[in-house]
Amino acid sequence: xxxxxxxxxxxxxxxxxxxxxxxxxxxxxxxxxxxxxxxxxxxxxxxxxxxxxxxxxxxxxxxxxxxxxxxxxxxxxxxxxxxxxxxxxxxxxxxxxxxxxxxxxxxxxxxxxxxxxxxxxxxx
Numbered sequence: 407x408x409x410x411x412x413x414x415x416x417x418x419x420x421x422x423x424x425x426x427x428x429x430x431x432x433x434x435x436x437x438x439x440x441x442x443x444x445x446x447x448x449x450x451x452x453x454x455x456x457x458x459x460x461x462x463x464x465x466x467x468x469x470x471x472x473x474x475x476x477x478x479x480x481x482x483x484x485x486x487x488x489x490x491x492x493x494x495x496x497x498x499x500x501x502x503x504x505x506x507x508x509x510x511x512x513x514x515x516x517x518x519x520x521x522x523x524x525x526x527x528x529x530x
Contacts, residue, residue, distance in 0.1 A: 408432045408519050410502050415524030422492050422528070428485040428502030428521055436460075436480040441510045441517065442487045444498035444526075454500070455487060456510020465510050470496075492528045499523040 414426040426442070441456035455476035456465040464476050475488040485502050503517035511517075 408435060408438060408504050410504060410519055410521035412500065412502050412521040412524040415500060415526045417527045417529065418492055420492060420494055420528055420530050423488070423490045424492065424526060426487040426489065426500055426502075426524060426526070428487075430483040430485065430504070432483075435483040437506065438504035438519070439507050439510050440476075440478060440485045441503050441505070442476060442485075443501045443503055443514050443517075444496075445501070445523075446498040449498075451501070451514045453510075453512035453514070456512075457485070458509055463509065465512075467512075489526070492526075494528045494530045497526060497528050499525050 409431040411429045418424050442454040443451050444454050445451040454467055457476045457478050461478045473491045478485045501523045502521045504519040505517045
């Protein structure tokens with residue numbers, strides 16, 4: 407089992423950057439495929455980016471490809487999301503999630519573990 411805690415959200419102007427972090431408890435972080443999801447008001451939770459257990463394969467939603475970078479440090483039990491060139495439409499609560507699948511899946515319902523979320527607001 408793993409517990410996840412996100413941090414790093416905030417208010418930023420369009421074109422700016424933020425770095426989100428997700429701290430994982432437990433000794434088995436490297437056993438989990440990890441992902442970032444986001445949920446804007448009135449919308450469904452959507453896949454943003456995912457990374458496999460070893461960190462050598464990453465996956466991105468088309469809407470963030472080229473702007474966001476997901477990474478992990480298994481020695482420090484942390485997952486990160488570097489967000490550049492932010493747009494107002496990136497405004498949402500961002501969640502990290504863990505799953506024992508081999509590769510990240512894009513459906514939120516398939517993930518077993520979730521953090522509490524961190525708010526990202528991008529002003530125009």
